[in-house]
Amino acid sequence: MNPKPLRADTERTVRAILEAAERVLSANPAAPMEQIAEAAGVARTTVHRRFASREALISALGAWAAQRFHEAVEAARPDTAPPTVALYQATVNVLRVKIGWGFAMGALPSDAPEVARVHDDVRAQCERLFVRLQDAGEIPTNADLDWLRRVYYALIHEAALEAPEGDAAIDALATRVIDTLLHGIGASQNS
Amino acid sequence: MNPKPLRADTERTVRAILEAAERVLSANPAAPMEQIAEAAGVARTTVHRRFASREALISALGAWAAQRFHEAVEAARPDTAPPTVALYQATVNVLRVKIGWGFAMGALPSDAPEVARVHDDVRAQCERLFVRLQDAGEIPTNADLDWLRRVYYALIHEAALEAPEGDAAIDALATRVIDTLLHGIGASQNS
DNA sequence: ATAACTTGCGTCATTCATGTTGCAAGTCAT
DNA sequence: ATGACTTGCAACATGAATGACGCAAGTTAT
Known part of the structure; x- marks a missing residue:
């Protein structure tokens, strides 16, 4: 289903973001992307690199x-x-x-x-x-x-x-x- | 509990706004005030006159x-x-x-x-x-x-x-x- | 080791929701 | 009927979130 296997690097980041999104959004569904990035320990721009839009992140979650x-x-x-x-x-x-x-x-x-x-x-x-x-x-x-x-x-x-x-x-x-x-x-x- | 009895006018408006807020927000908790105003059949500014802020409206609801x-x-x-x-x-x-x-x-x-x-x-x-x-x-x-x-x-x-x-x-x-x-x-x- | 990839940072543009104000027209209470 | 209040409209100000770039530094796979 995944034509291109992710680099170990990337996969860790994606997982961290998803877990952070679950934690942050469960506390406040309207929380800004920045809070999610912060909770994941990455920069805000990195979140946008992995998930084109907020909607895409929610959907992936x-x-x-x-x-x-x-x-x-x-x-x-x-x-x-x-x-x-x-x-x-x-x-x-x-x-x-x-x-x-x-x-x-x-x-x-x-x-x-x-x-x-x-x-x-x-x-x-x-x-x-x-x-x-x-x-x-x-x-x-x-x-x-x-x-x-x-x-x-x-x-x-x-x-x-x-x-x-x-x-x-x-x-x-x-x-x-x-x-x-x-x-x-x-x-x-x-x- | 209410020192000043509301005018019949006002009370109808307030109720309409609260009912609209319930309807609109239950479908989309992040819906903008404008949608609530529209659903209530009033102007957006009227909503702000009755409820100082979005938070105040949610709280009143x-x-x-x-x-x-x-x-x-x-x-x-x-x-x-x-x-x-x-x-x-x-x-x-x-x-x-x-x-x-x-x-x-x-x-x-x-x-x-x-x-x-x-x-x-x-x-x-x-x-x-x-x-x-x-x-x-x-x-x-x-x-x-x-x-x-x-x-x-x-x-x-x-x-x-x-x-x-x-x-x-x-x-x-x-x-x-x-x-x-x-x-x-x-x-x-x-x- | 090297080439490809990823990340953090600073920066910028844009869009959108919020909240405010003044005024003319309409509604309510007495 | 009259004075007080409310509403719609238009306009404005502001702040916040989103999303996009380029570049230097670090990481990964082969």
């Missing part, structure tokens, strides 16, 4: 996050692994990405068709997984799958705000999300 | 929405009505406000202490209501009340995106929110 999102779901093998396992693994993986790239994933008006395509793909995978969960008897067959998916996204979004560090904490978070999704507030599940 | 939010919860008598009734009524009322003032309520970095105070008040009312629901046996006593409240907010936020018109639709939405909150995805409650 969205595409980058969408890619990580897609990888996170793929890694859970939602179409082949046992559905309850896949749901748990996908939750953990997506939580990780969302904690680090929350702005780029959520508060971004991504009008890019390429990004929309990835999100549609993930949505389709999510819905297939829910159907598999229904077949396994984990979800009632009369459940509204669209509402289910929206609640699932919303719970992940909410949980990611806690932004814990350790693996154990993220496991606990994922467990809580799935518990709440399937059984609502109340006693934790004893499976 | 947040304060206005916070007020409606507070009224919505108050009207449900959360401290005196039977807790399940209060929960339902508060959900319906807040959904109404949130549908019309979603931007001002949610996507607003309200640093104003006055607004923060109102939100804190509502949060306290919400938590008292949850305790009453625990006492009534509707919520397990081992529930994490903070997580519960955050999920409740998130579900209302998500439900409000459907933005239905009729009373019946909002009733259905509130029922779904509470059902999901208490029992998770699955068969609807048969109370």
Whole structure:
């Protein structure tokens, strides 16, 4: 997909800029390019060299996050692994990405068709997984799958705000999300 | 609270501007004042006459929405009505406000202490209501009340995106929110 | 080692949003 | 009806963000 492999130099710079953009813009979506450059430890002109315009940077940020999102779901093998396992693994993986790239994933008006395509793909995978969960008897067959998916996204979004560090904490978070999704507030599940 | 009662003229203009700001900014938070003025059907200078700066307008918008939010919860008598009734009524009322003032309520970095105070008040009312629901046996006593409240907010936020018109639709939405909150995805409650 | 590339810095042009003011015409309250 | 207030319009001032250059110094790959 990349006809010309980037120089090691360049790649480091691009990554630094994207990470800085996530950090700065999540605090203030209207932050000027200069703040992003400063946070990335580069000159403002360098940002403009890598990303022609502010819009291009935002767009690239969205595409980058969408890619990580897609990888996170793929890694859970939602179409082949046992559905309850896949749901748990996908939750953990997506939580990780969302904690680090929350702005780029959520508060971004991504009008890019390429990004929309990835999100549609993930949505389709999510819905297939829910159907598999229904077949396994984990979800009632009369459940509204669209509402289910929206609640699932919303719970992940909410949980990611806690932004814990350790693996154990993220496991606990994922467990809580799935518990709440399937059984609502109340006693934790004893499976 | 208002030492000088506004002229009928002025009040209409102010309301039109606030409503336009909600509409325009929810579509594009960085929209220039001119777009807001246009949407309100007034000249740009008039907006500046009523609100000294952009920041002042945003702040007033947040304060206005916070007020409606507070009224919505108050009207449900959360401290005196039977807790399940209060929960339902508060959900319906807040959904109404949130549908019309979603931007001002949610996507607003309200640093104003006055607004923060109102939100804190509502949060306290919400938590008292949850305790009453625990006492009534509707919520397990081992529930994490903070997580519960955050999920409740998130579900209302998500439900409000459907933005239905009729009373019946909002009733259905509130029922779904509470059902999901208490029992998770699955068969609807048969109370 | 060398050729190609990248970066930082200073500089400049341009565009755009914001905020202000004065005045004529219209609206409101009493 | 009258005095006070509000609005639209046009014009102006200002500041900030964006984006583009060229050049000297440093880095990378082969």
